[in-house]
Amino acid sequence: GNSVTQMEGPVTLSEEAFLTINCTYTATGYPSLFWYVQYPGEGLQLLLKATKADDKGSNKGFEATYRKETTSFHLEKGSVQVSDSAVYFCALSDHLGAGGTSYGKLTFGQGTILTVHP
Amino acid sequence: DADVTQTPRNRITKTGKRIMLECSQTKGHDRMYWYRQDPGLGLRLIYYSFDVKDINKGEISDGYSVSRQAQAKFSLSLESAIPNQTALYFCATSDLTSNNEQFFGPGTRLTVL
Numbered sequence: 001g002n003s004v005t006q007m008e009g010p011v012t013l014s015e016e017a018f019l020t021i022n023c024t025y026t027a028t029g030y031p032s033l034f035w036y037v038q039y040p041g042e043g044l045q046l047l048l049k050a051t052k053a054d055d056k057g058s059n060k061g062f063e064a065t066y067r068k069e070t071t072s073f074h075l076e077k078g079s080v081q082v083s084d085s086a087v088y089f090c091a092l093s094d095h096l097g098a099g100g101t102s103y104g105k106l107t108f109g110q111g112t113i114l115t116v117h118p
Numbered sequence: 119d120a121d122v123t124q125t126p127r128n129r130i131t132k133t134g135k136r137i138m139l140e141c142s143q144t145k146g147h148d149r150m151y152w153y154r155q156d157p158g159l160g161l162r163l164i165y166y167s168f169d170v171k172d173i174n175k176g177e178i179s180d181g182y183s184v185s186r187q188a189q190a191k192f193s194l195s196l197e198s199a200i201p202n203q204t205a206l207y208f209c210a211t212s213d214l215t216s217n218n219e220q221f222f223g224p225g226t227r228l229t230v231l
Contacts, residue, residue: 004160032218034218034219036222041224042224042225043122043208043222043223043224043225044161044208044210044222045222046219046220046221049219089160089161093218105151105163105166105176106151106161106163106218106220108160108161108162109160110158110159110160111158111160
């Protein structure tokens with residue numbers, strides 16, 4: 001079955017530091033990949049996504065590249081801010097082949113807590 | 119107004135009680151989902167529904183049931199709550215045009231004593 005593995009946290013950084021959160025996946029077919037962010041007391045919201053190999057998703061200074069050869073989708077940001085403190089989830093959704101139906105079910109990693117200090 | 123709403127936001131109950139968590143959406147999406155979130159485990163799918171007449175079990179459906187009363191409403195019930203069902207519960211929606219992006223409600227924090 002599908003699975004997603006994220007680097008264990010929590011991650012603590014100083015403001016303006018470089019961020020990497022590793023994510024690797026196991027899936028059949030050609031999944032779409034996502035990063036979701038959960039700010040304190042809120043639900044999850046989509047941060048970025050990539051739907052095919054070599055695609056790069058980006059948003060709010062965050063980037064992640066869909067690497068099929070290494071089955072990875074690592075999240076990076078060049079300079080983090082205090083406001084980036086949150087829980088980050090890597091996820092994949094299933095896609096069936098031509099003629100099939102994508103049921104859109106998401107499989108999540110365990111989440112990585114990021115804390116950024118001033 | 120929020121697109122996906124959940125009620126209640128917080129609930130404390132006792133072992134053996136029946137509990138219903140409700141989710142409503144104004145996004146017009148056909149697909150709705152219920153997840154639970156536990157520390158260190160990410161989100162796990164409980165049930166999902168592709169339209170009013172379609173209900174499917176997720177990976178952890180035991181001890182839960184759902185009802186899709188209308189396109190916009192999807193309720194999760196715990197028939198007889200137990201302490202290990204203490205968790206944060208999220209409802210989400212999507213449709214074919216959202217390219218599998220799911221939109222989440224704010225969550226319900228449930229504590230079973």
